[in-house]
Each structure stands twice: as structure tokens, then as C-alpha cells.
Amino acid sequence: MSVESYKLAAARRALQFVEPGMRLGLGTGSTASKFVELLAGEVRAGLQVLCVPTSEETQRLAEQHGIPLTTLCETPLLDLTIDGADEIDGELRLIKGGGGALLREKIVATASDRMIVIADSAKQVAKLGAFPLPVEVARFGMTATRNMIEMLAADAGCHGEITQRLLSDGAPFVTDGGNYIFDCAFGPMEDPEALDEALKFIPGVVENGLFLGIADAAIIGGPEGVAVIEAQYGESQEAV
Ligand SMILES: O=C(CO)[C@H](O)[C@H](O)COP(=O)(O)O
Numbered sequence: 001m002s003v004e005s006y007k008l009a010a011a012r013r014a015l016q017f018v019e020p021g022m023r024l025g026l027g028t029g030s031t032a033s034k035f036v037e038l039l040a041g042e043v044r045a046g047l048q049v050l051c052v053p054t055s056e057e058t059q060r061l062a063e064q065h066g067i068p069l070t071t072l073c074e075t076p077l078l079d080l081t082i083d084g085a086d087e088i089d090g091e092l093r094l095i096k097g098g099g100g101a102l103l104r105e106k107i108v109a110t111a112s113d114r115m116i117v118i119a120d121s122a123k124q125v126a127k128l129g130a131f132p133l134p135v136e137v138a139r140f141g142m143t144a145t146r147n148m149i150e151m152l153a154a155d156a157g158c159h160g161e162i163t164q165r166l167l168s169d170g171a172p173f174v175t176d177g178g179n180y181i182f183d184c185a186f187g188p189m190e191d192p193e194a195l196d197e198a199l200k201f202i203p204g205v206v207e208n209g210l211f212l213g214i215a216d217a218a219i220i221g222g223p224e225g226v227a228v229i230e231a232q233y234g235e236s237q238e239a240v
Pocket residue numbers: 027028029030031032083084085086095096097098099100101102105
């Protein structure tokens with residue numbers, strides 16, 4: 001079995017949480033895309049849902065598949081968001097933003113009654129931080145912002161290289177909101193909440209990839225099958 005099949009298994013299990021008439025948030029990334037494709041099959045079969053995509057990329061995919069879309073302006077409250085993650089710890093705290101969609105992902109997830117994360121088991125970690133934390137920043141004053149991130153992250157016990165995300169041709173990666181991203185290689189975090197607080201304090205920081213207290217459940221595909229971890233109820237393992 002491959003990582004792709006674990007992602008697919010998690011996405012397939014997530015479909016069981018979708019009910020007719022739901023307003024859904026659609027995540028971004030390879031795992032979330034598998035969910036969108038599976039959802040499209042259900043929509044073709046008659047399922048009625050209304051969805052808000054978390055990126056231009058997911059919007060294009062959903063449109064290609066004929067999934068009915070709306071916006072958070074028209075539909076500000078959602079029932080459920082299904083999205084991927086770059087890291088998930090034992091308290092369902094996440095690092096997200098590997099695909100650069102962290103701002104819209106966080107807005108959509110927090111506008112939802114429930115957020116369910118779907119991922120392969122390699123995303124599970126004891127401590128967040130091996131994956132560099134994406135921090136979305138305004139272009140204006142970005143060097144000053146970078147310096148403040150370095151200083152305040154150090155106060156929160158986090159040290160490491162901060163690099164601007166670039167495309168393969170060396171051009172800056174630009175988010176859907178027109179901002180830049182710093183990837184912060186802080187290593188394992190002792191206190192993600194303190195870091196989150198520190199980053200929120202910096203005016204040039206638009207958003208950071210720590211999702212703390214936002215996910216309600218995680219569906220993890222792995223060699224043992226699919227595990228559903230719910231914040232209140234703990235973990236239940238299901239066969240492949
Ligand atoms: O946060 C994200 C995009 O901003 C993605 O959900 C995250 O990067 C996981 O992606 P994938 O499912 O491709 O591993």
C-alpha cells in the first residue's frame with residue numbers, strides 16, 4: 001500500500017460524515033483533492049451540498065467537477081470542513097499551509113461547526129515543528145516582519161532558519177491573498193500556543209499555520225487501516 005492509498009482511504013472515510021444539505025468547507029492539497037473528487041461522485045449521484053473552497057486551486061477542481069459552490073460572504077456559517085494537514089499531534093493541534101492556503105483554510109475551518117482533518121499516518125507527530133511552520137506575511141515591510149518573527153519566536157522558545165518560500169524559478173511564492181510566506185524551521189515546539197500568541201502580535205503577520213483547538217477529529221489512513229480520532233472520544237481503528 002502507498003501513501004496515496006492511505007490518503008484516499010482517509011478521504012473516503014470522511015465522506016461518511018457528509019449529510020444531505022450540508023454546507024461544506026473544502027480543503028486544499030493532495031489529500032483534500034481526493035476528498036473533492038470523491039464528493040463529486042456523490043454529487044453526480046444526487047447528493048445536495050453547498051461548498052466553500054479554501055483556495056483558487058480547490059475552486060478550479062470543484063468547478064471542473066460541477067460541485068455547487070458558494071462563498072463565506074453568502075454563506076458565513078458552514079456545517080463541516082474537511083481538510084488535510086502537514087502535521088497532527090496527539091491533541092489534534094495542526095501545522096498547515098504546506099500548500100500556501102493557510103489563511104483561507106483557517107477562515108473556513110473556524111466558520112465551520114466541525115473541522116475534520118484527513119491525512120496519511122506519516123503526518124502524525126509527537127511534537128509539532130519538524131515541518132517548517134508557514135507564516136503568511138504582508139509584502140510591505142517584510143524584512144522588518146521577518147526580524148520580528150525571529151525575535152518574538154525566540155521569546156516563545158523557538159529558534160531556527162526563516163526562509164521566504166520561492167517557486168522553482170526563484171520567484172516568490174504568492175498566496176491567493178497576494179501575500180508572501182516565510183517557512184520557519186523552528187524544530188519541535190514545546191509550547192505552540194505561546195508561539196501562536198507571539199506571531200499574532202506582529203502587525204505584518206497575516207496568519208500562521210498553527211491550527212490550535214480548531215480540528216474536532218482526524219481521520220488517518222495508514223498500513224493498519226483507518227483511524228478516526230475524535231477530540232472527545234479518543235481513537236478507534238478500522239480495518240482497511
Ligand atoms: O495545509 C495545506 C495546504 O495549505 C494542506 O492541507 C497540507 O499541506 C497537506 O497537503 P497534502 O494533503 O498534499 O499532504
